[in-house]
Amino acid sequence: MSSEGRGTAAARADHFPDADSELHAARLGMWLFLATEILLFAGLFVAYTLYRSIYPEGFLEGSSHLDVTLGAVNTVALVTSSLTVALGIASAREDRGRLAALLLVITFALGATFLVIKSVEYGHKIHEGALPGRYFRMDVEAPGVPLFFLLYWLSTALHAIHVTAGLGVLTWMGWRCWRQEFSREYFVPVENAGLYWHLVDLVWIFLFPLLYLV
Amino acid sequence: MKRYLAAWIGLLAMTALTVGASSLPLGVWSTPIALTIAAVKASIVLVAFMHLLEHPPAVRLVLATTLVFVGLILFFVQLDVLRRSPLARPQDPTFDSRDVAR
Numbered sequence: 001m002s003s004e005g006r007g008t009a010a011a012r013a014d015h016f017p018d019a020d021s022e023l024h025a026a027r028l029g030m031w032l033f034l035a036t037e038i039l040l041f042a043g044l045f046v047a048y049t050l051y052r053s054i055y056p057e058g059f060l061e062g063s064s065h066l067d068v069t070l071g072a073v074n075t076v077a078l079v080t081s082s083l084t085v086a087l088g089i090a091s092a093r094e095d096r097g098r099l100a101a102l103l104l105v106i107t108f109a110l111g112a113t114f115l116v117i118k119s120v121e122y123g124h125k126i127h128e129g130a131l132p133g134r135y136f137r138m139d140v141e142a143p144g145v146p147l148f149f150l151l152y153w154l155s156t157a158l159h160a161i162h163v164t165a166g167l168g169v170l171t172w173m174g175w176r177c178w179r180q181e182f183s184r185e186y187f188v189p190v191e192n193a194g195l196y197w198h199l200v201d202l203v204w205i206f207l208f209p210l211l212y213l214v
Numbered sequence: 215m216k217r218y219l220a221a222w223i224g225l226l227a228m229t230a231l232t233v234g235a236s237s238l239p240l241g242v243w244s245t246p247i248a249l250t251i252a253a254v255k256a257s258i259v260l261v262a263f264m265h266l267l268e269h270p271p272a273v274r275l276v277l278a279t280t281l282v283f284v285g286l287i288l289f290f291v292q293l294d295v296l297r298r299s300p301l302a303r304p305q306d307p308t309f310d311s312r313d314v315a316r
Contacts, residue, residue, distance in 0.1 A: 028270055031276055035276050038280050039280060039283070039284065042284040045284075046284075046291050049288055049292065050295055053296075068236070079226060079229065083222040083263075085263075086218045087215065198264045202259055205255045206256070208252075209248035209251070210249075213232060
């Protein structure tokens, strides 16, 4: 553990007995935040499970209206962005700030691609009338299809908001990487940004089969 | 770096697998299989990219606790729904309202 370097800034917080504890605390703190994010999305997953068990045909029919190809491309985009952000953090830890910044820019581009494809999908759905509540105007057979789309809109929108926030964080960290602010000894901010981005990927890994591949 | 690339290839393979499996007539098994593949993908991300096993053990405790609570809410909400009368579950062909009275 101590061979990893402090991770945290030099001589910053003296309420920690040693550098290890400081790194420990920083990591645990970030993971605790990620746990709260998991619980946030869990609420929507519970709603999904509940209503899918009540309206299985409705969910099957609703899901058939979603474009699996676009969803799969988005999955590949996010998965690849996880790779690039992990490589970026590794570069930052090896004192290669410029390379790290470049990798974070690629991560950003992949995340932005995800959002673009998402908005294309949203456009299609709005055009088809797959809107929540009284605005729903698709011609469907089974009951429960509007409910499926409500959950689709809620979970993907919440996820997209997280992706957008992640893009902001990546930009900020990319800028700091470019200015060579990270090193073998100090890397926790960029590592935490990476952890957040991986969480965004994790949520999509579950959203994709549940929404698109019913 | 190798570990990251290997993880990425694994994730792409799993994605292809889950998309392929969705077009197979697996019946009632399609959802558990899709979720299992998703869980495998999540594990790859957690271990290879997020370094879950190299971070403090407390992190694993936090994650495990979180998953336990997610499991609890899923379990109890489903349990409640399955015990409801047929008027609240119009799509369930297996529910016999006489079972509630017994």
